[in-house]
Amino acid sequence: MIQLRLTDKTPLSPRITRFRFQHPDGAPLPVFSGGAHVMVEMQDGDILRRNAYSLISDPQDGSGYEIAVQREDQGRGGSRFMHEQAQPGMLMRLGQPVNLFGLNLTARKHLLIAGGVGITPFLGQIPELDRLGADYELRYCVRSRDEVAVDLPGAQLHVSDEGSRMDLDGVLGAQPIGTHLYVCGSARMIAAVLDRATALGWPPDALHSEEFLAPAPGEPFDVHCARSHKTLTVGAHQSMLEALEAAGIDAPWLCRGGACGQCETDVLACDGQIDHRDHWLHDDERNRKIMPCVSRFRGQLLTIDR
Amino acid sequence: MTSAHSIASSPRYAPLEPRACSAALMIADDAGMAAIDALIGQNPELGRKATILRIGATAPPDTLPAALDGALSQARMGLQVWLAGSQGLIARAQALLLAAGLPKGAIQSEHRGTAARRMQCVHCKTLAEGVTTDPYTCPGCGRALFVRDHFSARLGAFQGVCIDAETPGDIPEPQELRL
Numbered sequence A: 001m002i003q004l005r006l007t008d009k010t011p012l013s014p015r016i017t018r019f020r021f022q023h024p025d026g027a028p029l030p031v032f033s034g035g036a037h038v039m040v041e042m043q044d045g046d047i048l049r050r051n052a053y054s055l056i057s058d059p060q061d062g063s064g065y066e067i068a069v070q071r072e073d074q075g076r077g078g079s080r081f082m083h084e085q086a087q088p089g090m091l092m093r094l095g096q097p098v099n100l101f102g103l104n105l106t107a108r109k110h111l112l113i114a115g116g117v118g119i120t121p122f123l124g125q126i127p128e129l130d131r132l133g134a135d136y137e138l139r140y141c142v143r144s145r146d147e148v149a150v151d152l153p154g155a156q157l158h159v160s161d162e163g164s165r166m167d168l169d170g171v172l173g174a175q176p177i178g179t180h181l182y183v184c185g186s187a188r189m190i191a192a193v194l195d196r197a198t199a200l201g202w203p204p205d206a207l208h209s210e211e212f213l214a215p216a217p218g219e220p221f222d223v224h225c226a227r228s229h230k231t232l233t234v235g236a237h238q239s240m241l242e243a244l245e246a247a248g249i250d251a252p253w254l255c256r257g258g259a260c261g262q263c264e265t266d267v268l269a270c271d272g273q274i275d276h277r278d279h280w281l282h283d284d285e286r287n288r289k290i291m292p293c294v295s296r297f298r299g300q301l302l303t304i305d306r
Numbered sequence B: 001m002t003s004a005h006s007i008a009s010s011p012r013y014a015p016l017e018p019r020a021c022s023a024a025l026m027i028a029d030d031a032g033m034a035a036i037d038a039l040i041g042q043n044p045e046l047g048r049k050a051t052i053l054r055i056g057a058t059a060p061p062d063t064l065p066a067a068l069d070g071a072l073s074q075a076r077m078g079l080q081v082w083l084a085g086s087q088g089l090i091a092r093a094q095a096l097l098l099a100a101g102l103p104k105g106a107i108q109s110e111h112r113g114t115a116a117r118r119m120q121c122v123h124c125k126t127l128a129e130g131v132t133t134d135p136y137t138c139p140g141c142g143r144a145l146f147v148r149d150h151f152s153a154r155l156g157a158f159q160g161v162c163i164d165a166e167t168p169g170d171i172p173e174p175q176e177l178r179l
């Protein structure tokens, strides 16, 4: 984690705001690769939140890191904290950039499909693609025009309430051999795009996706940590990982979004139903493992190996 | 002398399976046609939309690159490819398809017929088609070469390594390669 100063806060659309972070001494920050995200730490009352946001600034520009945050009023509070409480001048802690959504540089062409705020990882990739002189096609899909956060001359904008929805089959069917597809947006949109691509014969090694999952809230539940001999209550607006951290129990993590596998934890006993929300575990592992960064539990008691 | 038929880089050829696709390309030699027929038997619709390139059974003919160029010229993502026949045919077709940019995941292959392999001598780099014995004699440098299971997808060939480097002249009796 590095401590950076929030130096700028600029609204991009009614719900999306851009935040710029710089080193307090003006020192250069490590460069990254397009598609990378950073973890932003927020001290929200007595809850310590860490939310992942894609870096939207030029990966080669070490003068600062920029992210764009969409306000989620139904969310757990991280985006509300950023919109309401984070103010220029504040010092905040950020993790090192991590990339789980990098470009495949062997691709002949890159087809980028963004839904709403899912445009953010592509904003870091576009300068990289431009520098490489790579062939790419960017489809930016929004429900209404006021959702548009950035004006991208190279993108094809699809606004569904204006009737310019993307013809998905047409787009998927027109790509030359060697095209890789990248999709980022809501879970529903990602599933729809990947399902259609698969049905049309795209192989899995040409498909890449990143879902913006902040851990969703849910009912509070209890978890027993066998190794630490502690029983914790995970609050409605807390993730199990955050509850472990608040109790001083060491648990590994990287993406905090159910995608990287770092936080995988063995389930020792389960009297109830695990609500798996990750993209990591295979079906046959779901009865004995859990990803505490996003998944929850309903029932009497869950015992995990932490 | 034991040959290492279990080295992990050796390509594995599972039975061909139908898969959803927008266009289908099937490439087979005479022995491989049985696998293509079985595939189409499972899914006649696939057979109706497939382009089938049938290549002569013996030494992979030089018609393959041109035939593939033709088949790929209008191709779009959504193309799935099925290969069946000798290792040499599969390896050459796969190398050409990958070079054209097709992702590996869009290619399936099933080994049928001869156990002959396409080999490259690691010493003089000469490619030998249709090698059926282990060791074999390199047509380029004349060395006796041990047929390794190490496979280069880019070249579409297995590696042949000098068998008597340590004790020159100590060459085991050649054995027929088996599937």
Ligand code: FES
Binding pocket: A252, A253, A254, A255, A256, A257, A258, A259, A260, A261, A262, A263, A264, A278, A280, A291, A292, A293, A294
């Ligand atoms: S931290 Fe990445 S899956 Fe949980």
